[in-house]
Amino acid sequence: MKEYFTQEQKEREINKVMIEDDNVLLMGEYIEGEGKSYVLTGSAVIDGETYHDFQVEFELLNEPEEKTAESVMSQEWDWYDYLCD
Numbered sequence: 001m002k003e004y005f006t007q008e009q010k011e012r013e014i015n016k017v018m019i020e021d022d023n024v025l026l027m028g029e030y031i032e033g034e035g036k037s038y039v040l041t042g043s044a045v046i047d048g049e050t051y052h053d054f055q056v057e058f059e060l061l062n063e064p065e066e067k068t069a070e071s072v073m074s075q076e077w078d079w080y081d082y083l084c085d
Contacts (some may be wrong), residue, residue: 002032003069014073015042019056019080023047026056031069036060038072039083055083 005015005028015028017040028042036059044054058080064071 001034001067002030004030005069009070014070017056017073026054028069028073031072033072034067036063036078057081057083 009015017026017028018024019026023046025045026040026042027044028040030042031038031040033039037057038060039055039057041053041055044051044056059078060072060075061078062075064075
């Protein structure tokens with residue numbers, strides 16, 4: 001699955017995740033993956049600076065009921081890791 005967030009989803013902030021432990025705000029452009037493993041790609045705001053093409057890999061505690069970005073983003077994360085090129 002690879003799904004781009006729609007304008008309507010962005011307006012409802014479905015694409016945003018705040019990782020409070022690291023003080024990182026993620027704003028996804030798209031999400032891809034399957035089962036419980038996904039990668040969110042977009043921008044990140046860290047200490048007031050915006051970084052583009054930012055990726056975070058994460059695994060969900062439970063598989064989403066539907067294979068949609070909205071369903072995946074509503075699930076609780078088990079773990080996450082930042083991806084670097």
